[in-house]
Amino acid sequence: MKAKVLINGYGSIGKRVADAVSAQKDMEVIGVTKTKPDFDAKLATELGYKLYCAIPDKERVKAFEEAGIPIEGTILDVIEEADIVVDGAPKKVGKENLEKIYKPNKVKAILQGGEKAKDVEDNFNALWSYERCYGKSYVRVVSCNTTGLCRILYALKDFGIKKARVVLVRRGADPNDDKTGPINAIKPNPVTVPSHHGPDVVSVVPELKDKIITSAVIVPTTLMHQHTLMVEVESEVKREDILEKINETPRIILVREKEGFSSTAKIIEFARDLGRKRYDLPELCVWEESVNTLGNEIFLMQAVHQESIVVPENIDCIRAMLEMEDDKFKSIEKTNKALNLIK
Amino acid sequence: MKAKVLINGYGSIGKRVADAVSAQKDMEVIGVTKTKPDFDAKLATELGYKLYCAIPDKERVKAFEEAGIPIEGTILDVIEEADIVVDGAPKKVGKENLEKIYKPNKVKAILQGGEKAKDVEDNFNALWSYERCYGKSYVRVVSCNTTGLCRILYALKDFGIKKARVVLVRRGADPNDDKTGPINAIKPNPVTVPSHHGPDVVSVVPELKDKIITSAVIVPTTLMHQHTLMVEVESEVKREDILEKINETPRIILVREKEGFSSTAKIIEFARDLGRKRYDLPELCVWEESVNTLGNEIFLMQAVHQESIVVPENIDCIRAMLEMEDDKFKSIEKTNKALNLIK
Known part of the structure; x- marks a missing residue:
């Protein structure tokens, strides 16, 4: 049944x-x-x-x-x-x-x-x-942003997350929204730092309490959110190991600028070309070139399709x-x- | 003469x-x-x-x-x-x-x-x-972004900067530019992390070598750049002390969301209402509500008028x-x- x-x-x-x-x-x-x-x-x-x-x-x-x-x-x-x-x-x-x-x-x-x-x-x-x-x-x-963060932090969890700093650049409105802005501005939202996204991740992952700090701005685009992550981990980590963990994690895909994924617009074009209904892309997209480490800190950028993730x-x-x-x-x-x- | x-x-x-x-x-x-x-x-x-x-x-x-x-x-x-x-x-x-x-x-x-x-x-x-x-x-x-960063880091320098992490959200084009985009996308630029902005700050402030990490995205707006700073300093610092330092530093002004400065659009409206030629605003604008501390780390958001700073x-x-x-x-x-x- x-x-x-x-x-x-x-x-x-x-x-x-x-x-x-x-x-x-x-x-x-x-x-x-x-x-x-x-x-x-x-x-x-x-x-x-x-x-x-x-x-x-x-x-x-x-x-x-x-x-x-x-x-x-x-x-x-x-x-x-x-x-x-x-x-x-x-x-x-x-x-x-x-x-x-x-x-x-x-x-x-x-x-x-x-x-x-x-x-x-x-x-x-x-x-x-x-x-x-x-x-x-x-x-x-x-939410969509929290889901995106939860997925990537799951991929990184075995490195031992000490502190995750995230800046979210949020889409201003969904594509069907004809009343919300901004159409020409960058808007801190919230203007206070840290934002509520950190605690929201903690509602799913209690062990990250006091270990995640987020802030967010809204910008004039409708396609996707973008996140920049800076994650301090327990010990030095190799870039290849991070890429491997991302590859092992369901619902995260790597996109490469060198293959043409230079922005969220290109990623959505990919979803359209896949023939996805409503161009939905529930997979979290991480830019491969952005994945980097400096000592004990991991850096990366990712994109979240807000409507479908x-x-x-x-x-x-x-x-x-x-x-x-x-x-x-x-x-x-x-x-x-x-x-x-x-x- | x-x-x-x-x-x-x-x-x-x-x-x-x-x-x-x-x-x-x-x-x-x-x-x-x-x-x-x-x-x-x-x-x-x-x-x-x-x-x-x-x-x-x-x-x-x-x-x-x-x-x-x-x-x-x-x-x-x-x-x-x-x-x-x-x-x-x-x-x-x-x-x-x-x-x-x-x-x-x-x-x-x-x-x-x-x-x-x-x-x-x-x-x-x-x-x-x-x-x-x-x-x-x-x-x-x-450059405009580096100038904005230099000013704020000057205001913070007496706290002893250990590590400054900055995410730059850059305007896609200047107001008179009718060929550059994006008009509906968020574009990592560069897609590699860290970006060149950190080393550019170091060209002015050599003592910040290995202490500043930046990354950047471009978004569809023409008015101003926006920066989110996360700055680890030598010891615990009070919010009031940061605000005082900012107030003491030339060419940085505090703007308050509660007074209506909810975005870069509102800040530029202020410059227009001041009667500034070309609405220029060479002063770096820091959102007062965004200034915060968590232990030894300072958080804040700022806006840079790219054409005039x-x-x-x-x-x-x-x-x-x-x-x-x-x-x-x-x-x-x-x-x-x-x-x-x-x-």
């Missing part, structure tokens, strides 16, 4: 997780929800997803009817069927949904990185906390929470194969 | 240095040069600068005549009059000018940051190397090389006052 997954909020993350769940052999989408009848809602029904109104409210339901978009009912008509809900609601709404809908209806739920660590039982990254989240009911898949993590999180597979590497392999990831 | 300054290359830096020299009491512009009769050339003559052809070549001279822009001759007709030349030529052309024009004509010359440290006698920053450049003949004023440095460099003022702080004060800088 396939695990029954409800996607609450068919938005940027929700629509991707819906497709990713559908691609797996051991789970299925029993429905997706929208708060209003926009083109995303229409597309969901055209793609064959059963559509429900995310808010159990007569006026809302009527709006769908008036727009000629057929719905099956409201979230309350389907939630009992679900083994788990993947929440794709906007920031802070996930927490509301958890308290008002998921807990009262006794359904397991995955929240996204916009919610707070303290509002859930645990925080998920497939490499670091799969076992810890096994069988749990309310788990948060950490957490998608395979959501799939593995479902398997962990529903106790469908107790070996994280097997789950990762299943997910990657179904999604046709490079590794 | 005023020092006679020739500006060779009335471009982005040259036109600003020409105005800055003209604003001083102890120096004057005896001429500016252009290689071709574009609108910059026309404007130079309208502003009252004597215009010369930068390349002593008949065809070039003819082009100016044909464009109806009066010139006084070629650079060779004016160079003997000059006490010093400020070279504003594009990258690498400065070195050629040094070898082919300045040295044969035995005239002192200032090159800009696009040239290499090894091609000149010394490298200039008013705070760090004024005395060292005193009386010298061929000196380079370091080196302009007052060129003025002080002229005074040092022509031995016009032996106290760097007095030169800085004269320059700042004439240019109406905040401090």
Whole structure:
């Protein structure tokens, strides 16, 4: 029997997780929800997803009817069927949904990185906390930036991380966002140092407490985030050993400037040429030339596709929470194969 | 008698240095040069600068005549009059000018940051190397990014710098540049870590050798560069002491997000509202909220106006090389006052 997954909020993350769940052999989408009848809602029904109104409210339901978009009912008509809900609601709404809908209806739920660590039982990254989240009911898949950091720090963990310093250069807006800026500025966000990204990594990897310091700026681009890492480790380390560890780690790929990967634009072009739906690239990309060591310190630069990096993590999180597979590497392999990831 | 300054290359830096020299009491512009009769050339003559052809070549001279822009001759007709030349030529052309024009004509010359440290006698920053450049003949004023780093590291030097880690987020193009990108990407530049900015700081501050590590990316904005600094110092330091040092250091101002300085766009709006010509802001801007300490490490973020930060440095460099003022702080004060800088 396939695990029954409800996607609450068919938005940027929700629509991707819906497709990713559908691609797996051991789970299925029993429905997706929208708060209003926009083109995303229409597309969901055209793609064959059963559509429900995310808010159990007569006026809302009527709006769908008036727009000629057929719905099956409201979230309350389907939630009992679900083994788990993947929440794709906007920031802070996930927490509301958890308290008002998921807990009262006794359904397991995955929240996204916009919610707070303290509002859930645990925080998920497939490499670091799969076992810890096994069988749990309310788990948060950490944000795109945190996921990228967790992956690379997993690759580096055997060198003994003493202090990781990271500067994040964040994309200003997603490609479909026509209201957010900046379009010509660099914006410290937050202006205070360190930023919240360090503690967010620690929510997944408690042993990094006081060992990771992050800061972030926002810049005018829509494609990917970029991170510069400076990681002090226990002893001197060779560049080749780092490259080997990166190669061994799932969902991290090396890109080379000398092969044309001179920027995030070139990386995304690669995803487009691969024929990836929506040009998604859930693999973390590390620039090979940037990997360097000076004594006990490792340097590298990486790029994170903000819209898709957490998608395979959501799939593995479902398997962990529903106790469908107790070996994280097997789950990762299943997910990657179904999604046709490079590794 | 005023020092006679020739500006060779009335471009982005040259036109600003020409105005800055003209604003001083102890120096004057005896001429500016252009290689071709574009609108910059026309404007130079309208502003009252004597215009010369930068390349002593008949065809070039003819082009100016044909464009109806009066010139006084070629650079060779004016160079003997000059006490010093400020070279504003594009990258690498400065070195050629040094070898082919300045040295044969035995005239002192200032090159800009696009040239290499090894091609000149010394490298200039008013705070760090004024005395060292005193009386010298061929000196380079370091680049905008290096100047910004030199200033802030001067403010921090008394804390005993053990290791400075810096990530530079560079503007993709100047505002008048309509051919350079990226317009939607983050581009490691260089993709190798560390970048050349660290060694460039060391060309000014030799005692920082092996103590500064920089890396850089380019982003789609035209207004300013942004730097994130993480500086390990000899012992624990208080935030207030850092702010005090910054306040004591000329040409660094503190900007506060809470007062509306949320990005480089807001900082430039401030320069526009000040009525600054070309919205120039030669003062280094440090975000006050970003200044923080964790044990022996200092964190801060700063913004550099790439087009103008080196302009007052060129003025002080002229005074040092022509031995016009032996106290760097007095030169800085004269320059700042004439240019109406905040401090």
